[in-house]
Structures are given as structure tokens and as C-alpha cells.
Amino acid sequence: MHQVIASPQGDKFVIARPGERKGMQIPHAMYRELSSAVDYGQPIPGWLADAARQAWAIELAGQPAADNLLVRPLTPLNYSRATWEVNKGCNFNCEHCYLAERRFEGLPREEKSQLLLMLRDAGVLWLQLTGGEPTIDRDFEHSYQLAYELGMLIEILTNGSRLHRPEVIDLISSMPPHKVKVSLYGASAGSFDSLTRKPGSYKLLMKGLRAAKEAGVSLELVLIITKHNEHEVDAMRKIAQTYATASTEFTNISPTYDGSPEPLAAQAPGFLDKSTVFQGCPAGHTFFHVDPHGFATMCKIGRENPINLMVEGLDGLLRLPAIADAQMLRSGGCSGCALSATCRVCRPLAKAYQEAKAPLSTYCQHGNGGDAP
Known part of the structure; x- marks a missing residue:
């Protein structure tokens, strides 16, 4: 079972360990090196062994990369x-x-x-x-x-x-x-x-x-x-x-x-x-x-x-980004609100409050001393 994960994240690459909060970013060249080490049966690179020892107090020096490292594939999608x-x-x-x-x-x-x-x-x-x-x-x-x-x-x-x-x-x-x-x-x-x-x-x-x-x-x-x-x-x-x-x-x-x-x-x-x-x-x-x-x-x-x-x-x-953008537009009861620039509630949640006929004081600045548009 892997002890360390190398993963693309948008235009970045990260190293993480399950159950730990500490991680690190690496350049693309190091990600490729790790991928090659797994594919060709090589040991964990020295720089990763040093980093893992410092971050998580684990010893990976000389260990087979394929047994200890999971390299996640590149993807054209940008979801993390x-x-x-x-x-x-x-x-x-x-x-x-x-x-x-x-x-x-x-x-x-x-x-x-x-x-x-x-x-x-x-x-x-x-x-x-x-x-x-x-x-x-x-x-x-x-x-x-x-x-x-x-x-x-x-x-x-x-x-x-x-x-x-x-x-x-x-x-x-x-x-x-x-x-x-x-x-x-x-x-x-x-x-x-x-x-x-x-x-x-x-x-x-x-x-x-x-x-x-x-x-x-x-x-x-x-x-x-x-x-x-x-x-x-x-x-x-x-x-x-x-x-x-x-x-x-x-x-x-x-x-x-x-x-x-x-x-x-x-x-x-x-x-x-x-x-x-x-x-x-x-x-x-x-x-x-x-x-x-x-x-x-x-x-x-x-x-x-x-x-x-x-x-x-x-x-x-x-199709999801366009669907999300459409839902984030201030519409319905929030359309044209003079306080939209300082609103504390996202549009989908505000819509749920409005459909529930919730008191303005539970979600809106108008119910907290703000002036109506």
C-alpha cells in the first residue's frame, strides 16, 4: 500500500501522505521523475526520501518506488x-x-x-x-x-x-x-x-x-x-x-x-x-x-x-462551469440589490432562504440594519 501520493493539481503538482496535513508542491520535472521511478522499478529518489523524513518522520530511502509511491495520472479536467x-x-x-x-x-x-x-x-x-x-x-x-x-x-x-x-x-x-x-x-x-x-x-x-x-x-x-x-x-x-x-x-x-x-x-x-x-x-x-x-x-x-x-x-x-456561473447570478429577490458587493451569502443559498420565506435577519444585511435598494 502506498505511503505517499504524487498528484497533479491544476497547473501544480503536490506530494501528500494519507492521514497527514503536511504536504509539498513540486515542479513538473520532479513529477515526471517520480512517474518514471514507479514505471521502471527504481527506488524512491533521494530528494523525496529527505522530504518525507522531514515532513512525516518516515524512512523511504532506498525503498522501491512502486511499493511506496502512488503517482496519480494527468487529467485534462481541473477538478481537485x-x-x-x-x-x-x-x-x-x-x-x-x-x-x-x-x-x-x-x-x-x-x-x-x-x-x-x-x-x-x-x-x-x-x-x-x-x-x-x-x-x-x-x-x-x-x-x-x-x-x-x-x-x-x-x-x-x-x-x-x-x-x-x-x-x-x-x-x-x-x-x-x-x-x-x-x-x-x-x-x-x-x-x-x-x-x-x-x-x-x-x-x-x-x-x-x-x-x-x-x-x-x-x-x-x-x-x-x-x-x-x-x-x-x-x-x-x-x-x-x-x-x-x-x-x-x-x-x-x-x-x-x-x-x-x-x-x-x-x-x-x-x-x-x-x-x-x-x-x-x-x-x-x-x-x-x-x-x-x-x-x-x-x-x-x-x-x-x-x-x-x-x-x-x-x-x-x-458543462458544469457554465451551469455554476448561471446559478451564481444575483436574481429574484436579490436582483439589483444595492448591497450585493458586500453580501455575505452565495446566490444558491440565498435562493433557498428566499424560497423558504426565511426572515431577512437570518441571512440578509437588509435584516441587520442595512438600507433597502
């Missing part, structure tokens, strides 16, 4: 990241979920493998596995292992309910992901289970956190602050300090991606955050989203004009 909604099904029923439906369905295993090969050939190095809950998919272990073998740096977004299972913890211990992000919905069973609407969900989460810590698996906790847990934010932070290497706090609940308002009822108004000014997004140009059926869109929210990758193949992605 993708999110894959493996399955919309979930073992929780969270009040704040942005998914319009949570049906347990998706591609059969053979087509999941075909999709992952396409993502590799599109240039995707960073792959986020999400859902629903990705770890409950019947093919999760197979999909994860194949993505890893194809040289992708994997991020798992999970509710943590399956982390305690041996097949899951053994998998991510032996094939380290780039990140595991676990959602934390409270610091007690009362607050946690009231949001997930699943009795026993807090107990499952804590069981998973303890299993990951015991196995030495690094976690990031995402503290989802809602009306159910706003009184125990400090306790949630203490859980993060105990079980995670990093944490973030998420306060702004969004409507479902098709504009239904139900998730907004979970918001804690006193914690709503006015985010930074939106300065553009490369969605559809350097990254994209794939749903459980293999349909590609610009992102998780902007799902207009989906491209069926299982029918069109990679050629379909050639």
Missing part, C-alpha cells in the same frame, strides 16, 4: 475536490437537516466503483464522503477502500454513531483518512436526542468518540448550536477538548436545499453569526458535488441542471 453524498439515508432524523428527502437508496456497488474511477480521472484528490450518514451505507467500507487505493485524501462527515464498530474503526485506523468530522448536537442525552429525534443517539455518539480516542484516530468535532443545546455550549466545548484535535462551531441553520423552511425552527437566534463577505466561489470550476445516484452539481446547495455522470461520463463535467 469533490463531495459525494454516498447515501441520503440516515439512522438519525435531525430537525435541522438540509436534505429535502432522506431516502436510503443509491448506486449499486459496481456503479459506485465506476463513479470513483471517474472522480479519480477528473483529478479529484480531496474527496468528502457525506450523506445522510455515509457509514451506514451497505458499501461504505468498499467505497472507502477503493477511494483510498485510488490515491484520494478522504474526509468523512459523520454523526459518529458507527465509529465504535470494529469494521469502521479498523478501516480508518489502517487506511487513515485526511479528516473525520463528527457532528456534536449537545452535551447531554436530553438536548442531543431532542434534535436528532432518535432516542439513544447521544449514547451512540459518545461510544464512538471513546472508541476513536482509544484507537488513536484523530477527530474534528463540529458543534452544531441550536435551541436545544444553547444552554450547554461550554459543556460541548469540553467534550471537544477531551475527544478532538480540533473543533468548529456551526450556528447558522439553512433551509433544505429545495427551499423548505422546517430546519430553521432549530436555530438559536442569539447565536446567529454574520459571516464574512462572500467574495466568489470556485464551485463547479475546481470542485463539485455528486448525489447518491451519480448526478453532479456545482455544490450541495446549488443543484440545478444536474449532470448524470453515469450516462454522460466525464464529458458531462465540461
